[in-house]
Structures are given as structure tokens and as C-alpha cells.
Amino acid sequence: MPRRRLHVDGVVQGVGFRPFVYNLAGALGLAGWVSNSSRGVFIEVEGPVGALDGFRARLEAEAPPLSRIMSVSEAAVAAQGGVGFVIRASDDAPGTATLVPADVATCADCLRELRDPADRRFGYPFTNCTSCGPRWTIIDRIPYDRPFTSMASFEMCAACRAEYEDPRDRRFHAQPNACPACGPRLRLVGEAVAAGADPVDEAARLLAAGQIAAIKGIGGFHLAVRADDEAAVARLRRRKRRQAKPLAVMAPADRVDALAAPTDAERAALAAPDAPIVLVTRRQGAPVAPSVAPRRRRLGVMLPYAPLHHLLFDALAPHGVSALVMTSGNLGDEPICLDDDEAMSRLSDIADLWLLHDRPIRRRADDSVVRVAGSGQTVLIRRSRGIAPAPIFVRGRGRGGPPVLAAGADLKNTVALLKEDRCFVSPHVGDVGDLATWDFFRETVRTLTTLLEREPEVLACDLHPGYLSSRWARQAAAERGLPLVEVQHHHAHMVAVMTEHGLEGPCLGVILDGTGSGTDGTIWGGELLVGDRAGFARVGHLSTFALPGGDAAIRHPWRTAVSCLREAYGDDAPRVPALSPYDVAGVRWMLSRGLRAPRTSSCGRLFDAVAALCGVGCEARYEAEGAIALTAATTTEAVRRAIPLAWEVSEAAGATVIDVPTLIRGVARALRGGADVATVSARFHAALIASLAEAARRAAAAHGVTRVVLGGGSLQNEHLWTLLPEALAEAGLRPHLPRALPPNDGGICVGQAVVARATL
Ligand code: ZN
Ligand code: ZN
Ligand code: FE
Numbered sequence: 001m002p003r004r005r006l007h008v009d010g011v012v013q014g015v016g017f018r019p020f021v022y023n024l025a026g027a028l029g030l031a032g033w034v035s036n037s038s039r040g041v042f043i044e045v046e047g048p049v050g051a052l053d054g055f056r057a058r059l060e061a062e063a064p065p066l067s068r069i070m071s072v073s074e075a076a077v078a079a080q081g082g083v084g085f086v087i088r089a090s091d092d093a094p095g096t097a098t099l100v101p102a103d104v105a106t107c108a109d110c111l112r113e114l115r116d117p118a119d120r121r122f123g124y125p126f127t128n129c130t131s132c133g134p135r136w137t138i139i140d141r142i143p144y145d146r147p148f149t150s151m152a153s154f155e156m157c158a159a160c161r162a163e164y165e166d167p168r169d170r171r172f173h174a175q176p177n178a179c180p181a182c183g184p185r186l187r188l189v190g191e192a193v194a195a196g197a198d199p200v201d202e203a204a205r206l207l208a209a210g211q212i213a214a215i216k217g218i219g220g221f222h223l224a225v226r227a228d229d230e231a232a233v234a235r236l237r238r239r240k241r242r243q244a245k246p247l248a249v250m251a252p253a254d255r256v257d258a259l260a261a262p263t264d265a266e267r268a269a270l271a272a273p274d275a276p277i278v279l280v281t282r283r284q285g286a287p288v289a290p291s292v293a294p295r296r297r298r299l300g301v302m303l304p305y306a307p308l309h310h311l312l313f314d315a316l317a318p319h320g321v322s323a324l325v326m327t328s329g330n331l332g333d334e335p336i337c338l339d340d341d342e343a344m345s346r347l348s349d350i351a352d353l354w355l356l357h358d359r360p361i362r363r364r365a366d367d368s369v370v371r372v373a374g375s376g377q378t379v380l381i382r383r384s385r386g387i388a389p390a391p392i393f394v395r396g397r398g399r400g401g402p403p404v405l406a407a408g409a410d411l412k413n414t415v416a417l418l419k420e421d422r423c424f425v426s427p428h429v430g431d432v433g434d435l436a437t438w439d440f441f442r443e444t445v446r447t448l449t450t451l452l453e454r455e456p457e458v459l460a461c462d463l464h465p466g467y468l469s470s471r472w473a474r475q476a477a478a479e480r481g482l483p484l485v486e487v488q489h490h491h492a493h494m495v496a497v498m499t500e501h502g503l504e505g506p507c508l509g510v511i512l513d514g515t516g517s518g519t520d521g522t523i524w525g526g527e528l529l530v531g532d533r534a535g536f537a538r539v540g541h542l543s544t545f546a547l548p549g550g551d552a553a554i555r556h557p558w559r560t561a562v563s564c565l566r567e568a569y570g571d572d573a574p575r576v577p578a579l580s581p582y583d584v585a586g587v588r589w590m591l592s593r594g595l596r597a598p599r600t601s602s603c604g605r606l607f608d609a610v611a612a613l614c615g616v617g618c619e620a621r622y623e624a625e626g627a628i629a630l631t632a633a634t635t636t637e638a639v640r641r642a643i644p645l646a647w648e649v650s651e652a653a654g655a656t657v658i659d660v661p662t663l664i665r666g667v668a669r670a671l672r673g674g675a676d677v678a679t680v681s682a683r684f685h686a687a688l689i690a691s692l693a694e695a696a697r698r699a700a701a702a703h704g705v706t707r708v709v710l711g712g713g714s715l716q717n718e719h720l721w722t723l724l725p726e727a728l729a730e731a732g733l734r735p736h737l738p739r740a741l742p743p744n745d746g747g748i749c750v751g752q753a754v755v756a757r758a759t760l
Helices: 017-027 049-061 108-114 158-165 199-208 230-240 253-259 264-271 307-319 340-346 435-451 468-480 489-500 557-572 584-593 603-613 625-632 636-641 660-672 677-703 718-730 745-759
Strands: 003-011 031-037 040-046 068-077 085-087 186-190 213-216 221-226 277-281 298-302 324-328 353-357 369-372 378-382 391-393 404-406 416-419 422-425 458-462 484-487 507-517 523-531 536-542 649-652 655-658 707-711 734-736
Touching: 003 049, 017 031, 017 040, 017 049, 017 085, 049 068, 108 307, 186 199, 199 213, 199 221, 199 307, 199 353, 213 340, 221 230, 230 324, 253 264, 253 298, 264 277, 264 369, 307 324, 307 353, 340 353, 378 745, 404 435, 404 745, 416 435, 416 745, 422 745, 435 468, 458 468, 458 745, 468 484, 484 489, 484 745, 489 507, 489 523, 489 707, 489 745, 507 603, 507 677, 507 718, 523 603, 523 655, 523 677, 536 677, 557 584, 557 603, 557 660, 603 625, 603 660, 603 677, 625 677, 636 677, 636 718, 649 677, 655 677, 660 677, 677 718, 707 718, 718 734
Parallel strands: 031 085, 213 353, 277 369, 404 458, 458 484, 507 707, 536 655, 707 734
Antiparallel strands: 003 040, 003 068, 031 040, 186 353, 213 221, 221 324, 277 298, 369 378, 391 422, 404 416, 416 422, 507 523, 523 536, 649 655
16 A cells, blocks of 8 residues: 655644644545654644545645645655554654744634533633634743643643543643643732632632723733723723833623624624634714713724633623723833733732732733724734734745844834745734833844744844844844845835735835835835835835924824925925914924924824824824724725815926825815714825825836736725725736735835845
8 A cells, every 4th residue: 555644734733733733644545644843733634535535635624724824745765565554753853944923812612611510621711722723822842742831830630631632632642731730820819809709700809890800811911891881991091101002802702782883894803713802883872881881983992712701701791791901910011910920010000809810921922903994804902812823925036035023113122033935923012112111022023033933034023223122133143143134114014015915026116104215315115116025115104204204203193294384385284273282383493494304205194294284193192093983984985075175296306205294284164164073084084095096107107017006005095995996906006905915104014024035
């Protein structure tokens, strides 16, 4: 009988792949074995040719839902004539890393057991199986095997071990397998906690009374408080020093409809195994305290994704609580807390009680955040728990070469390690300007290199002279004697999207962003670039305007509005009522002297200015607060139907320029004519989209390209996301949007890594 050896690569560990292979081989009467290794899964099968072919076909067609096969190679080997099929012990020879699995939300089977009084795991908060449970957050190193996870110290009882060793059991080789007899345990700490009470019931009682709980989850601690209690939510905001940024809400699937009105696609996104926060249109009169998400049309909602969450909501129901604010357990913008001692000390001034357990979390993973576009496509806003570190596969130029570590940008930082043809992207790190986040940044770099068993031979970073991430990369390159590639911010955005889509270029990049350092020393952010993975030319941009006070203008957008009015009207700017409370004359004086007012072509800052003129964002408590309010003031359909405000596109010095003063004059005129914010917003969006499409058409024609990639933080704007590609397609271009990466700076490390490879 012929014998074949197969090597399967991809997400094949921790997802029930070996039991699947075992059962498939058994069903086909094949002899042989399957084994996990750090290079993927190896299989040998022996039997009749028909059965071997069937095995090969079904291996991919019927693979477990959480697996993701990237390649299967097959070779004939000498027959051995054995009978029976076995699962061999892991061979942990070092080599090319296989993929590290992400954490998975509790599956339906485990949930059923959790609620079945006859089951031995009834009410057990650490129930999991091969289809669900923690992965990335408990792994010490690969291969993914229990001794190399934070479950190593828990010895399985006889019943758990029997499941673990039985290939027909759904817990076969479920590495975090546990039960009440042998696994991790909960404990509840807090001043008001009654001695001897059940931790979950008691936590529910105190939460219902309005207390703030620090709850140890999968990728870190959450701070929880009942979502319908304004006093409690306001207290949480005060203690956490989080002014206005929206807070996410967790609610059981059957209670979500009371809070929000999810579409079918949004419902599917909520219930997906990665269980992200989904931004869903909130329901009128929803029982959600006003300060959960002030001035937002959408609410960030997620479903319970760990058994502990399900148990907690079961215990909260009798108290009439069906939704909790669940926000990362940290102060301000610090990284999420990881271990019990850290949470007890760092959250001591915030939480009233701590729901803890003794399964250590090895690495942080904040909740992922997504939005579902009108087309049904998922837009990643934050790519983190449940998704990271899933790699982006590089095809074409930059596919092979030395390992590259890319440091990302300073805001919404993520870090990437490009190893062979896979670019592994870390979970969300955050804003590295903060000292605690800075430590997390360095920890994340170490995590990637140790887990993937590869030290970088090339470093990549942003061109920005002041970014901490760039300074780190420059210093590390100097210390280690490694080449460093500094990548222009918007080129990195562009190449990230090209990489996802396997585009090699030349392409036109339409990058609508906050701010990034340009190659000419000015601040860019509304850019048309033509180029490939190795280089680019700036072929168009928004006309520039001054940012009075530099970064201070981000927090005080009324200043940018004053500056834009001055660009549009010179010294005869009309009075705009929304700006009257502010020191307009002072800023105009500053501008006339050219004091601390760098020039920018930023799309995000243009949105800031228009929002301020409309009176919905003169001050921003977090980046783009006003821009988001301006977007929320209208709908995509209204923008589609709106008559655009005046716009103008012209050629200057070899570049296509979208004239900001024309847009600003249009806004000012509409406001003077008594138009409301909804109308101005719709007509402004329409004008910006029309001018971008026209500029893109001209630039594409001039440079002989038709493919367009879209990226940058402003693409989180749902109207731009939907309507700009439509307008580009109408102009005869072929637009590509980010899919597997966020459009914002969270995806930029991938572009940096690929540019570094392509450049060297
Ligand atoms: Zn399960
Ligand atoms: Zn057990
Ligand atoms: Fe950016």
C-alpha cells in the first residue's frame, strides 16, 4: 500500500486539528500518525490510493472551523505496513514558527455544559475545549502544548486527563482543559465582600448596587459597572480619568436588542469566535446611562466571551441588570492590567471589588473593535484580542528575505515581525507616549521575537524624527549593528493595503489621515501617492493650512478653524458664531507672525476645522472627537444625495491639489445661509468625496495607473468608506480598501516591514 507524508501549515494548533485528522484517517481506514511541531502539523497516512486521495481532499474541505490552512505539501514515502492511526507526541524541534493561535470565545457546547446542573462543569468559569478558550494570552512559547502555557501548574484530574487523551473527545489535547476538581479558581476581594459568599453571586450583588468591579478576563482586566446607572458610570469615568471617550458595553446576546439595533451582519460580527466590540446604532431610549457614549449615534457592544462573563450575567439577571460597561482595566491610556497584584495596586483607586482567579495571563490583549460597513464588510478599528497575532501573508515583492521588525507609529501602536512570507501583527499596544505604554511596547517587541523564535535582522520605523517608536528603532539598530529603514508614514499606510491585496504596483494611494511626517519636513495627511512597495512620489494633496500651536490644535480644533478661515478669506474672515467664545483675535495674531504654526495637508485636521465651524467640536477631549460628531450628524444616504459644496482641484508644481479654502468658504457660506449641521455635514462630505475622486482621476491618468488603495485614519469615517470607492469606480479606477488590517495607524507596521524588505 502506498504511504504519503503531508505537511500542513497555517493556523493548525489549538483548533482541534489533530483530532480531526485522527478521525478522518480512522473513517477512511488509513494507518499512520499525526504530529504537531513548531513547523506545523505533520501527517503520514498509508492505505489504498483512493482512500489517500479522499483523505487529501477532505483534509482541506472539512478542516475544523477555527483552523486556517495556508499550505499542504505532500510526498510519497516508503510503506511501513502498520495498522491503526496514532497521535504522536509533539516534536518541538526549533524551526520555522507555525502560527500562534488567537483566543476564542466560549463555544455553544461549552456554554451548554456550563448551564447544565448535571454536568461536572456546571457553573465552572474556566470551561473550554479544542474549539474555544484562551490561546495567545496563556502561551509561554510554541509549540502550543500545555507545559508551555500558564496552565502548566495545574495538574489534570483523572477525568480531565481521560478527555485530553481521548481522540474522540472534544477536549482531546485542549491545552487549557480544566474542571472544578483540578483547574483554576475564582476569588473575590473587596471591602464590602461578604465572607464565604460565592464569588460570582456576590460580585453580581455588588455590581447591581452600583459598585465598580475589576474583573480578570482573557487578555487583561476589565473595569465593570452597570451600564444603566449614570452615577456609577460617572464615578468610573472620574476615577479612571477618562473624560469623554466612549465606553464599551457587554450584554448577553438576547439582551442586545434592548440597547441597539444590530443588522444581520452586525449580529454575525458580535457572535463571531473573536467576539469583538461592534459599533452598533443605539436604540432610542436604550437603558444606557448618558455618559457611556456621549453624543455618539453608535454604541460599542460586545457579547460575553469567557465562561466567567456568562456566569456573571446569569447571576445579574435576577437583579435586573442586563448590561455592564466593560472597559479596559487601566488608568487613562495606560496598558490594560495583567496580573492580580498589578490590578490590586494600579486599580486600587478605581475599583471597589476585584474578581480574580489563579490562571495567570501571560500577555495583554485588549478587546478588538470593529464596525460593519453598509456592504456587510467588517472594518477593523482595533485589531487585538481574538485576531492578533494572525499574520498578513506577503505575496510578491518582499515575500522572502531577512526577518524584519517594524516599530509602527506612536498612536494606536502595533508592532510587526515579518518572518519569511508572514507578517505577524501584535495586539493593540496603544499610545506609546505614555510611560507605562512604553514598557508595554518593549515587552511586545520581546514577545514577538521570542514566540516566533526569530531575532530581527532589519528594523523598520516611521520617518518621524520625534516618534518614540522611531527613536527606539534607531537606537536598537545602532546597538545591534542592523540596517534601519525609515518609512514615510503615508507610504506605509499605502503599502499595508497593497500587501493585504497582493498588489505590487504601481498603484495610486489615496491616504486620508491625521498627521504624519512628510519627506519635505511638513506635516502630511491628505495625500495622493503613486508608487510601489519600494518607493513613491507625492502626486497630489490637500492644499496646506497652518496648525496654530502644532499638536495643541488637535485638542483645540477651533484654532484650526480660525486658521482655515484665514487661508480662505485673508484678513476679512466672516464671523462664525461657533467660534465667538474663543480667542480668535489671539490666534490670528499668532498666525500673522508665523508663530508655532506648522503647515499641514491633513484630512483629519480639515475635518476638525469644519466640525468646529459647525459648532460640534471646538474642543476635542480625544483625537477627532469633533470629526466623529460631524460624521454622525448625517447619514451615508444623505451624503449620497447631497448637493456638494463648492470644490476645486487644480495643478500646482506637478501635483494635483484639492483646494481647502474653497471647501471652507462653502462651509461658511452654507452656515451663514442658515443651513443646519446635518446639511452642512452632508454637503461637505459630498464635496470632499467629489474633489478626491477628481484629483485621483487626474493623478491616475497622468501616471498611467488604475489601481487605487485607500488608507489612513479618516477612512474610519463611514461615509468616506462607502462613497469614496464608489466615486473612484465611477471615475474608471479600481479601488481597494483595507480588510484584514485597520485603516488607521494600527496597520502601519505591516507597510513598514514590507517597504523595508522591498527597499533592501
Ligand atoms: Zn468550547
Ligand atoms: Zn479536572
Ligand atoms: Fe496615519
